[in-house]
Amino acid sequence: MPRRSDALDHATPGAIAVAALRILDEEGPQRLSFRTLADRLDVSHATVQRRCVDLAGLLDLCTEHLAAQLPEVPAGTDWAEATEQRFRALYRLLTAHPGLLVLRGGRPWLGRQLLARLVEPALADSVAAGMTVTGAITAYRRMYLLTLGSAAFVDHRDPAGVTSASRAALAALDPEEFPVLSGGLADVLPALTDHEVYYGALRQLIEAARPAT
Incomplete structure (x- = not known):
């Protein structure tokens, strides 16, 4: 030893x-x-x-x-583009390591790297774009929770396994009690592992929070 x-x-x-x-x-x-x-x-x-x-x-x-792997967005990048870049990068990191999310649970992530590479620049950009600090942290919090929840909801490293388990569970439902879920498997199942569901929701939050010019 x-x-x-x-x-x-x-x-x-x-x-x-x-x-x-x-x-x-x-x-x-x-x-x-x-x-x-x-x-x-x-x-x-x-x-x-x-x-x-x-x-x-x-x-x-x-x-x-x-967190040290999160990108540094160049100064002068459009606010919406910078925001999307930061959260998409966070989402990719989280979905790549689902086991870490399981163990962390609801513990806050307040390390220096995350604060320096994501939180502080995101808030600073928002304030510079015209938001109040309250508005900036509210918008950040909404996007962070969306990202965390979307990454933790399923194991994106095994979409086939997620789809198979979900199909078995939904197929066992009583069609009379759950007509939409049991009758719409072909439409319901793909959305469970489609990353675009997250990206689309993120863009909607960004558009809703966009500072007035």
């Missing part, structure tokens, strides 16, 4: 986040623990715990690692 200093050098926050996300993506949220993570990194359980303290700290490392 590596010495304590060597182990800490090896188990950097970035390395821990990458390994944890790989476990979540490959094996599912039920398999993530300090011990499985330590095995992946070839360090002791105690080394990982010193870095993260607890599961909440580990999940914070993962979300901060992902």
Whole structure:
């Protein structure tokens, strides 16, 4: 086993986040623990715990690692275009790692990377475009909740599995009690995994919040 200093050098926050996300993506949220993570990194359980303290700290490392990948929108970009770019990028990150969403649940995401790459620039752009701070945070909150809910609703990495399970559940319904759901499977099922449902809703929220010129 590596010495304590060597182990800490090896188990950097970035390395821990990458390994944890790989476990979540490959094996599912039920398999993530300090011990499985330590095995992946070839360090002791105690080394990982010193870095993260607890599961909440580990999940914070993962979300901060992902937030660092959010794009920096160039200055001068149209407000609506900049807003759509930011939230579409967040949506892509979240749908790529559904296991992380399962474990985070309703915990707030307030890490520095997210605040610096998404929240602050989004609010600053909105205020610069003519919104009040209250209006800016309200619009941001609506788009954030839409993005989070759309990403967490289904496992977008397995659309075939989602469709199959939903088809079985809906097919078992009593047609007299649920005439639309049972009779409209061909129309209902595709919408469950269609990313355009989210993108369309996002554009509607952006248009509704667009500052008056």
